[in-house]
Amino acid sequence: MASGRIRDEDVTYVRDNSAIDDVVGDFVQLKSAGGGQKKGLCPFHDEKSPSFHVTPSKGFFHCFGCGVGGDAIAFLMKMDHLSFSESVERLADRMGYTLRYDGTNTSSGPSINRSRLVAANVAAMNFYREQLNLPGTAQVGRDFLQKRGFDKAAAQTFGVGYAPDEWDALYKHLKNLGFTDSELSLAGLSKDGTKGPIDRYRNRLVWPIKDISGDVVGFGARKLASDEVDQGPKYLNTSETPIYKKSQILYGLDIAKKEIAKKRQVVIVEGYTDVMAAHLAGITTAVATCGTAFGDDHIRVIRRLLMDDDAFRGEVIFTFDGDAAGQKAALRAFDDDQKFVAQTFVAVEPSGMDPCDLRIASGDAAVRDLIARRVPLFEFAIKSEIAKYDVNSAEGRVSALNQIAPLIGRIRDASLRPEYARLVAGWLGLEVDIVTNAIKKSSTRSVPSQNLEPAIQSEVNLRDPILMMEREVLKIKLQYPEMAKDWALLEKNAFSYWAYHQLRTQIDSAPELNIQKLLESSESEDIRALITELTVEPIRTDREISERYIAAIFARLREVALSRSIAEIKSTLQRLNPTENEAQYNEVFSALVAMEAERRVQKDAALGELG
Numbered sequence: 303m304a305s306g307r308i309r310d311e312d313v314t315y316v317r318d319n320s321a322i323d324d325v326v327g328d329f330v331q332l333k334s335a336g337g338g339q340k341k342g343l344c345p346f347h348d349e350k351s352p353s354f355h356v357t358p359s360k361g362f363f364h365c366f367g368c369g370v371g372g373d374a375i376a377f378l379m380k381m382d383h384l385s386f387s388e389s390v391e392r393l394a395d396r397m398g399y400t401l402r403y404d405g406t407n408t409s410s411g412p413s414i415n416r417s418r419l420v421a422a423n424v425a426a427m428n429f430y431r432e433q434l435n436l437p438g439t440a441q442v443g444r445d446f447l448q449k450r451g452f453d454k455a456a457a458q459t460f461g462v463g464y465a466p467d468e469w470d471a472l473y474k475h476l477k478n479l480g481f482t483d484s485e486l487s488l489a490g491l492s493k494d495g496t497k498g499p500i501d502r503y504r505n506r507l508v509w510p511i512k513d514i515s516g517d518v519v520g521f522g523a524r525k526l527a528s529d530e531v532d533q534g535p536k537y538l539n540t541s542e543t544p545i546y547k548k549s550q551i552l553y554g555l556d557i558a559k560k561e562i563a564k565k566r567q568v569v570i571v572e573g574y575t576d577v578m579a580a581h582l583a584g585i586t587t588a589v590a591t592c593g594t595a596f597g598d599d600h601i602r603v604i605r606r607l608l609m610d611d612d613a614f615r616g617e618v619i620f621t622f623d624g625d626a627a628g629q630k631a632a633l634r635a636f637d638d639d640q641k642f643v644a645q646t647f648v649a650v651e652p653s654g655m656d657p658c659d660l661r662i663a664s665g666d667a668a669v670r671d672l673i674a675r676r677v678p679l680f681e682f683a684i685k686s687e688i689a690k691y692d693v694n695s696a697e698g699r700v701s702a703l704n705q706i707a708p709l710i711g712r713i714r715d716a717s718l719r720p721e722y723a724r725l726v727a728g729w730l731g732l733e734v735d736i737v738t739n740a741i742k743k744s745s746t747r748s749v750p751s752q753n754l755e756p757a758i759q760s761e762v763n764l765r766d767p768i769l770m771m772e773r774e775v776l777k778i779k780l781q782y783p784e785m786a787k788d789w790a791l792l793e794k795n796a797f798s799y800w801a802y803h804q805l806r807t808q809i810d811s812a813p814e815l816n817i818q819k820l821l822e823s824s825e826s827e828d829i830r831a832l833i834t835e836l837t838v839e840p841i842r843t844d845r846e847i848s849e850r851y852i853a854a855i856f857a858r859l860r861e862v863a864l865s866r867s868i869a870e871i872k873s874t875l876q877r878l879n880p881t882e883n884e885a886q887y888n889e890v891f892s893a894l895v896a897m898e899a900e901r902r903v904q905k906d907a908a909l910g911e912l913g
Contacts, residue, residue: 308390309402313375316401317818320374320393323358328515329381330606331563332356337840337847339726343606345381346370348863357689357838360781360817364834371834373818376622395420403775419489419545422473422481423518426491427510429475430463430521434507440464441509442526450575451662452582460578461510465503465523472501490520503538509574511540511592512556514603522553522574522592539593547714549599552589553577555607561586562607566616570596571657576621579658583669588657608644616644621657647676648683680713680722682718688729699730707740768862770842775859777836778852783815785849788856793863801832857907864901868894 318896323340332340335355344354344365353367362897364371372381378389394401395417434440434457443464444514447457456462456531465472473492477483486492492499506523513519513671520540540546554577555562562568568680591600610614649672651660651900687706692698703726710722723741727734775796778785797803808820808829817837824830843845871894880887 307404308387309404312394312399312401313434315377316390316393316397316399317361317373317772319397319399320361321358322361322363322374322377323356323637325374325396325752326356326363326377330354330476331608335840339838341839343619344368345602345606346368348605355780355838360837362817362834362837364831364838366835366839369831369835371831372821380892382858384416391415391417410817414736415485418481418485420517420519422476422485422489423492423510423520423545425476425479425481426489426521427461427463427508427518429472430465430508430510431461432463433466434462434464439467441504442505444522446507446526449605449662450579451854452575452578452660456578456582460574463508463510464591465501465506465508467505469500470494470498470503472503473499479522488543490543490546502540505532506538509553511546511553513545514555514559516556517545519543519551520548520592524574533591537593540611547599548592548594550596550603551592552600552603553592554581554589555603557581558587558589559607562589562604566608567619568604568608569619569621571621573656575658576656579661580669580673583657583666585657585669585673605644617647618644619647619649619673620679621649621672646679648679649673649676650682654675679740680709680718681725681891684709684722684726685729688726693730699732703730703732703737703740704744707737707744710737710741711744716722769799771855771859771862772799773836774838774842774855776802776805777839777841778855779809779815780817780833780836781841782847782852785847786856787849788853788860791860792856793867795861795866796859796863798866801828805829805832854908857904861901861904861908864897864904868897868901871897 326332326342329345330342332342333352335341338357338359340356340358341352342354342356343349343352344367346365347368349367354363354365356363362371363373363377372380372783374393375386375389378384378392379386382392384388384392391401434443435454447453447462452462466907470492473486476486477492483492486499487494491502493502494500503521503523505527506525507868508524509524510518511520511522520543522540523538525534525536525538539548542548553574558568558581565587567587569580569585571580571588571590575588577590580586603620608618631649650674653660655663657669657672660672687709688702690707691702692701710719710726712723713719718737719741722895723737724734726732727737730737775786775792779789792806797806804826809815809825812820812823821830832881844849845851845887871890872891875887875894878887878890
């Protein structure tokens with residue numbers, strides 16, 4: 303890793319030349335919000351309606367739900383838990399820019415350079431791929447792929463490789479390329495042996511695992527030897543590393559993300575070969591977890607890509623084996639269903655075959671038909687429970703009903719519950735009223751509603767027309783500074799909300815208006831959040847944002863501020879005795895007359911454009 307502090311001019315260059323919508327777009331599906339804005343589901347908290355806004359022209363993002371905001375550097379720091387330097391380094395790598403460093407690295411402990419760990423993984427992937435094509439022991443790997451219907455082109459498409467049956471072949475190769483022992487250990491590519499570092503994988507087929515942006519962050523390896531020869535697990539995945547978090551990674555997402563966003567569909571399969579089979583069969587939205595159960599972090603990733611909200615519902619399709627384990631997995635997925643707005647389905651092959659085996663047995667069309675025959679997840683879960691009971695007996699029917707009534711009560715879309723009550727009545731041979739009553743009795747536990755923590759605006763009523771106007775003026779100043787020509791004329795009391803007033807003071811005290819410097823000079827996290835909010839929040843108008851329109855907005859705010867001052871002066875006049883304090887009274891009265899006249903001017907100016 304290059305040591306020392308990244309030069310300020312390089313940080314500035316990276317920040318100014320990193321397209322914020324492209325950077326965010328690697329993680330969040332964005333759509334146009336008008337006025338040069340883009341929006342999507344926030345990657346930092348759960349939400350069902352998009353409140354995450356990006357302003358490409360300013361280089362900032364802000365979530366109006368949780369209050370997180372900043373530039374491209376801040377986004378990666380938050381998104382991937384990177385340090386400031388690591389975030390700058392990743393953005394520099396992204397644009398092919400070489401950073402320069404000053405001084406030396408005096409921090410204690412090992413330094414982690416993400417780009418070096420990714421580079422080590424890429425070099426390992428290339429090594430494994432080359433090994434797969436060599437004669438000799440790699441033949442067992444090629445045979446494995448061939449038997450599962452994958453030719454050389456398929457292996458190349460998915461980057462499949464072979465870890466040779468040697469102790470340190472990869473280690474020696476990567477050392478010759480200049481990687482250190484520390485880097486190879488941190489990347490999960492080597493481990494300590496009795497005589498020094500050795501390869502993590504031996505005599506295994508190896509699949510590179512990429513994050514959503516396409517960086518190689520780990521590997522999944524399938525053993526090829528018999529259990530007698532290799533007593534290790536069937537699949538061995540990269541352990542947790544600084545760049546590989548298995549709870550956040552979905553295999554195949556890097557190649558599937560565009561189709562997922564386009565088709566608003568994601569298919570969850572169970573393994574690497576299933577992903578390959580699905581994609582080759584035309585199911586280009588297939589992904590799989592990497593040696594861990596499907597969890598909340600995976601759901602968040604998928605929901606962001608699906609733009610999973612009430613207005614745009616997508617499909618999440620789970621594939622499970624038809625056996626007891628598959629049914630158990632379906633019931634676990636039923637709990638996850640409540641976390642999606644998208645419709646959730648299950649695709650189960652009656653024969654119990656997974657997509658890979660199904661493709662081998664019946665071809666690509668059979669895999670496509672499997673997904674086309676999907677059934678709603680709760681229908682599958684309910685029928686799986688019913689199958690456990692003898693519904694030919696009264697006792698069996700009642701037991702089944704008692705078991706499935708809570709499931710129906712947990713269906714997220716309440717409008718579907720009566721329909722499923724009718725269907726269950728038919729499946730069990732019971733009266734609909736009996737099923738409905740059982741559901742009502744079971745629904746004693748309510749699902750807690752989402753309690754999203756609002757940003758700074760929770761302290762201020764944004765529906766108040768005066769505060770809305772103050773906010774608009776600040777947005778104009780930050781977004782269209784060259785058009786905010788009347789800014790210097792605003793009265794000192796123009797902003798009544800403390801945060802707005804503080805931001806105005808900070809702007810006025812700065813030698814020039816620079817949003818990044820405003821953020822850096824703000825000691826309050828609330829003010830920093832407010833700055834990013836106002837930088838990305840669209841101007842509230844359906845009119846053209848012109849100098850005339852902006853002048854009218856400023857005039858309206860000045861009118862309000864002058865009215866506030868006039869009220870204070872009138873109060874002062876009431877306390878003055880014109881006889882005893884004639885000079886002071888006349889001075890205050892003259893000021894009042896001048897203010898009244900100026901208020902009328904500003905009112906007329908505002909009405910001319912806004913009226």
